[in-house]
Amino acid sequence: MKNGSRHNNLLQHSNGIENNLLTPYYSANQTKNQSLNYSKPLKFVNLNAKNLPGIPTIISGRIYTKDKQIVPNAKIEIWHADDVGAYNNEGNFYFPSQTTLSGCIFTDASGTYKIKTIRPGIYGYRARHFHYKISAKGHHSLETQIYFKDDPRILIDEIALVAENCRIIDFRYSNMGNLEGIVDVFLPKI
């Protein structure tokens, strides 16, 4: 896939405040404790197959229904800019190990997912952000953006500024030097 085309295709559907106001689709807020009690260690999907420079960042989370039922095999598409704010989404989007800073992954049997990538850079007036698109059989799909709590650019980004608190993630540095955050999402049933 050519440079940025995947990003642009998906962005057409997400580039608007309307899409930022899907409040009911999200958990009330992130847990204060930045660790999840998984029954076994999750293997992460590495979105930075080309080892581009940047701050290593790990996102984990679960996909739920509103009544807290887990959603296994939910498709999560994630894409974001590199450390200097450029999109490098060439490669096969459906095989994250072959792409750069983008990919399609699935939740496991317990509805969980985990990715490793780098912190997105900034471009234009935008705050740092991840693009997410989540879909699962029998559920409404969701396309949205995730932000960093300590990013002062949220105040000058009209799209980020109206994001609900639950989409502004409190990424913290781990002992390993990674930025780590939890992104849980409610996906309503059809």
Ligand SMILES: [Fe+2]
């Ligand atoms: Fe973007």
